[in-house]
Amino acid sequence: xxxxxKLVALFLIALVILLxxxxxxxxxxxxxxxxxxxFIAAVFVQLIGTxxxxxxxxxxxFAIQHAQExxxxxxxxxxxxxxNKKRVISYIKAELSYDLDAIKVKRGAGTVLDFAIQKTxxxxxxxxxxxxxxxxxxxxxxxxxxxxxxxxxxxxxxRNWEARF
Amino acid sequence: MTxxxxxxxxxxxxxVKNFVRDTYAPAAITVEAALAKL
Numbered sequence: 230x231x232x233x234x235k236l237v238a239l240f241l242i243a244l245v246i247l248l249x250x251x252x253x254x255x256x257x258x259x260x261x262x263x264x265x266x267x268f269i270a271a272v273f274v275q276l277i278g279t280x281x282x283x284x285x286x287x288x289x290x291f292a293i294q295h296a297q298e299x300x301x302x303x304x305x306x307x308x309x310x311x312x313n314k315k316r317v318i319s320y321i322k323a324e325l326s327y328d329l330d331a332i333k334v335k336r337g338a339g340t341v342l343d344f345a346i347q348k349t350x351x352x353x354x355x356x357x358x359x360x361x362x363x364x365x366x367x368x369x370x371x372x373x374x375x376x377x378x379x380x381x382x383x384x385x386x387x388r389n390w391e392a393r394f
Numbered sequence: 395m396t397x398x399x400x401x402x403x404x405x406x407x408x409x410v411k412n413f414v415r416d417t418y419a420p421a422a423i424t425v426e427a428a429l430a431k432l
Contacts, residue, residue: 318432322429325425326429328421329425332418332422332425333422335414336415336418342411342414342415346414373428373432376427379424379427380421380424380425380427380428382424383417384425386417387414390410390414390417391414394407394411
């Protein structure tokens, strides 16, 4: 049970107890009809005021608690997004580093290019999977995405020509 | 199998070999540029 709900429950219990005690006092007190009417009117007005006050306090507590929860959730979402971005970038970096090494090997392969092509094939599997699964959304830098997409375009171009070789 | 390149006949295998080598340079440049920013 949330704090605001506990306070509302406590307030309602206290209200019922006060009403019960007031009723006992009212029944045990000898008074004229005018005095009894005045007493009832005073209790009624006080009851309305107390309920209104309690409602305002409860709503304020609820609003504060809701704002705190929302703030914590937003902070959590930002942390998750940053962690996912870091992870996706690390995988892309590893894949492109492998491709760069493979390209360097092949550029220096000379007469054994066909052997080098078979031995160190280029890869863009993570990039494709990340695109299909929607994980690229974590990279919120469009210019960086464009650079990476450009690199993979060239890698795939090389792969296509290597397949014909 | 041969291909005509600039009016000269060239074996398809040599043509593809040269083309593959030509594609490595731009690929290396763009991959290095992306890695530098990552």
